[in-house]
Amino acid sequence: xxxxxxxxxxxxxxxxxxxxxxxxxxxxxxxxxxxxxxxxxxxxxxxxxxxxxxxxxxxxxxxxxxxxxxxxxxxxxxxxxxxxxxxxxxxxxxxxxxxxxxxxxxxxxxxxxxxxxxxxxxxxxxxxxxxxxxxxxxxxxxxxxxxxxxxxxxxxxxxxxxxxxxxxxxxxxxxxxxxxxxxxxxxxxxxxxxxxxxxxxxxxxxx
Amino acid sequence: xxxxxxxxxxxxxxxxxxxxxxxxxxxxxxxxxxxxxxxxxxxxxxxxxxxxxxxxxxxxxxxxxxxxxxxxxxxxxxxxxxxxxxxxxxxxxxxxxxxxxxxxxxxxxxxxxxxxxxxxxxxxxxxxxxxxxxxxxxxxxxxxxxxxxxxxxxxxxxxxxxxxxxxxxxxxxxxxxxxxxxxxxxxxxxxxxxxxxxxxxxxxxxx
Numbered sequence: 001x002x003x004x005x006x007x008x009x010x011x012x013x014x015x016x017x018x019x020x021x022x023x024x025x026x027x028x029x030x031x032x033x034x035x036x037x038x039x040x041x042x043x044x045x046x047x048x049x050x051x052x053x054x055x056x057x058x059x060x061x062x063x064x065x066x067x068x069x070x071x072x073x074x075x076x077x078x079x080x081x082x083x084x085x086x087x088x089x090x091x092x093x094x095x096x097x098x099x100x101x102x103x104x105x106x107x108x109x110x111x112x113x114x115x116x117x118x119x120x121x122x123x124x125x126x127x128x129x130x131x132x133x134x135x136x137x138x139x140x141x142x143x144x145x146x147x148x149x150x151x152x153x154x155x156x157x158x159x160x161x162x163x164x165x166x167x168x169x170x171x172x173x174x175x176x177x178x179x180x181x182x183x184x185x186x187x188x189x190x191x192x193x194x195x196x197x198x199x200x201x202x203x204x205x206x207x
Numbered sequence: 208x209x210x211x212x213x214x215x216x217x218x219x220x221x222x223x224x225x226x227x228x229x230x231x232x233x234x235x236x237x238x239x240x241x242x243x244x245x246x247x248x249x250x251x252x253x254x255x256x257x258x259x260x261x262x263x264x265x266x267x268x269x270x271x272x273x274x275x276x277x278x279x280x281x282x283x284x285x286x287x288x289x290x291x292x293x294x295x296x297x298x299x300x301x302x303x304x305x306x307x308x309x310x311x312x313x314x315x316x317x318x319x320x321x322x323x324x325x326x327x328x329x330x331x332x333x334x335x336x337x338x339x340x341x342x343x344x345x346x347x348x349x350x351x352x353x354x355x356x357x358x359x360x361x362x363x364x365x366x367x368x369x370x371x372x373x374x375x376x377x378x379x380x381x382x383x384x385x386x387x388x389x390x391x392x393x394x395x396x397x398x399x400x401x402x403x404x405x406x407x408x409x410x411x412x413x414x
Contacts, residue, residue, distance in 0.1 A: 005403055012402040017383060036383060038392075074402055076409040082401070093297035093355075094397060100358070101381065101398045105405065144404055148300075151307070168404035170397075174308065176224060176243060184407040185245075186400045190301060190377075191308045193393045194289070195219040195281055196212055197351055197375035198312065200391040202283040 007047050008074060013037055014047070015070040018063050019102070029060035079104035080168075081142045085130070085157055086149035087112040087122045090172060094146050095123045108140045130157060137164040144168040151175045214254050215281060220244055221254070222277040223308070225270050236267035286311035287375075288349045292337070292364055293356035294319040294329045297379060301353050302330045315347045337364060344371040351375040358382045 003011075017036055018028070030048070031041040048054070048061065051073045055061040082098065084091045087110045098105050110125040112118065117127045128136050130153075136142070145161045147154060147169055154175035161169065168184040171177055179185045210218075224243055225235070237255070238248040255261070255268065258280045262268040289305065291298045294317045305312050317332040319325065324334045335343050337360075343349070352368045354361060354376055361382035368376060375391040378384055381399075386392045 003406070005407070008403045008406045009396075009399045012399045013396070016381070016398065038385075074406045076405060080405045080408070088300065089296040089303070090300035093295065093300055096296070097381065097397045098401065103398060103402065105398075105401055143408055144401065146401075167408040170400050170404060174223070174304065178245075184404050186404050188395055188397070188400060189216075189220070190304045190395070191223065191310060191312075192216045192219045193377055193395060194305065194312055194351065194353075195310065196215045197377060197391050197393050198283060198287045199210070199215045199281045200212070201287070201350055201374040 003050055003073070007050055010037075010039070010043070010047050011051065011070045011074060014044070015067050015074075016101070018067055026063055027056070027059040027061060028063055028066075030055060032060070075104045079106050080144050081106050081108045081140055082144045082146065083107070083109045083111060083137065083140075083142045084125065084146045084148060085111045085133070085161065086147065086153075087114075087117055087125075087127055088148065088150075091146070091148040092123045094148060094172075095125060099124075105144070108142060109136050111136075130160070133157075133160050134164040137161070137166060142166065144170070146170045146172070147177075148172050210257055210280070214257055217244075217246070217250070217254050218258065218277045218281060221251070222274050222281075225274055226309070233270055234263070234266040234268060235270055235273075237262060239267070282311045286313050287351050288313050288315045288347055289351045289353065290314070290316045290318060290344065290347075290349045291332065291353045291355060292318045292340070292368065293354065293360075294321075294324055294332075294334055295355065295357075298353070298355040299330045301355060301379075302332060306331075312351070315349060316343050318343075337367070340364075340367050341371040344368070344373060349373065351377070353377045353379065354384075355379050 030044040034041045034044045051069055053069050082105050084095055095107055098107055107125050110122055110127040111130045112127050113130050118129045120127055145166045149157050151173050154173040158177040162183055171187045174189055174191055237251040241248045241251045258276055260276050289312050291302055302314055305314055314332050317329055317334040318337045319334050320337050325336045327334055352373045356364050358380050361380040362384060365384040369390055378394045381396055
């Protein structure tokens with residue numbers, strides 16, 4: 001199924017919102033779901049129509065059906081094996097996040113260069129040396145890497161991950177990395193987010 | 208100046224890319240800048256036109272002029288005072304990020320509930336108790352809060368921040384928070400990002 005990235009991100013949010021939430025009913029209207037997530041009802045209906053879900057005029061959408069259909073759409077059957085590359089504060093925080101969320105994402109390895117961490121469990125994940133990325137990515141069928149290394153190492157480590165056959169990278173480093181077309185790159189840029197906030201609150205105050 | 212959030216985010220990236228980069232020339236063409244950031248040249252030209260910058264047909268855009276104009280557009284004169292709320296691994300990682308980037312964002316306070324941290328410097332920032340948010344936000348003119356508390360505390364802490372007069376929130380918690388129209392909310396959702404990657408690499412492999 002071909003769906004835009006923005007739709008996938010929203011489907012993921014619908015599922016998590018409805019899964020974590022003790023909604024008082026078995027059904028929910030698009031306008032209620034929209035309100036919970038600061039979206040428009042049209043947006044919600046369009047997204048759900050794209051995955052083939054239609055609501056009932058009187059009752060809205062069946063929540064269980066919605067969650068199941070989103071899962072069928074987004075999740076892969078076996079789940080994805082994930083590696084955290086860079087086991088500093090950020091790497092440990094991301095590990096805790098993934099653990100806490102009920103997802104099909106299995107953290108199977110961490111990588112670092114700190115000899116105090118290599119060969120040990122850090123935040124309950126076995127930590128390997130960055131030099132062993134190729135072997136471990138292959139042996140453990142790792143498809144997604146979370147890049148949480150210091151900026152100076154980002155490009156070298158990303159190059160190594162791509163050569164090792166990784167399919168997706170979540171880049172936290174603020175450093176631009178180039179990926180070939182078969183690798184899906186997603187960036188989380190903390191400074192860009194803060195500068196965006198800064199701009200809009202400045203504009204707001206000048207009104 | 209009214210600019211879309213996506214434009215602001217890209218302007219922030221242009222500046223950081225060109226500022227961190229030893230570009231061999233004083234000028235850069237839109238297609239070169241676009242290539243560095245996986246964008247289209249049209250997108251780059253449109254963004255720069257919105258802030259009143261036009262390139263030279265033969266030489267492209269003057270890099271210094273571009274950086275100065277982006278700074279004039281995005282930055283507020285005095286900068287923004289930022290608080291990190293939740294000084295666990297993620298809070299400390301975000302603190303390090305902001306410090307490392309040259310920005311107009313000044314981290315002036317951290318908040319936590321751990322008595323081992325309160326009243327001390329954590330990652331070089333004075334840490335206060337969450338109960339003192341109101342006083343400290345006012346006394347230190349804090350306009351932006353980075354929310355890195357555990358999910359169970361997200362809503363209460365956000366409510367307190369909003370009551371205290373915060374203008375912008377960067378929410379890392381994966382918990383949906385409601386903000387009034389005068390507060391600018393930006394969310395960084397790690398699980399959503401990973402699920403998006405998971406979907407697209409699954410699709411890719413089924414081609």
